[in-house]
Amino acid sequence: MKHILTVAILLFSFSAMAEILGVTKMSIKPGFDTRYDLRVQIKDAEVDLDCQSFIQGLNVKKGKETVQIVLEAWECEDVSKKMYASLKKLKAFCLDVDYDSLLLKGSATCR
Secondary structure (H helix, E strand, C coil), X not given: CHHHHHHHHHHHHHHCCEEEEEXXXXXXXXXXXXXXXXXXXXXXXXXXXXXXXXXXXXXXXXXXXXXXXXXXXXXXXXXXXHHHHHHHCXXXXXXXXXXXXXXXXXXXXXX
């Protein structure tokens, strides 16, 4: 019984660490040049890619909780260009987000 409980806790904790955000639309926020609203395939999630502010990054809001993944300027520009190219070809773009370490582990056209 103790082993089953331990395995259940580990599985639950690992599922909360990372998430793939499938971006289906990218639009520029009004009044900005390089800040984007992203439509993702997860219900009730608001995602914003901010490549213009002093602290650049990916902001993910679910309910009352907001998580910011800080990116270097070159990372933000690279992600935005790849995302735009993928969406232009009508292919969703996947962002592999690790919430525990606050890192963007990867980004590519979704398969």
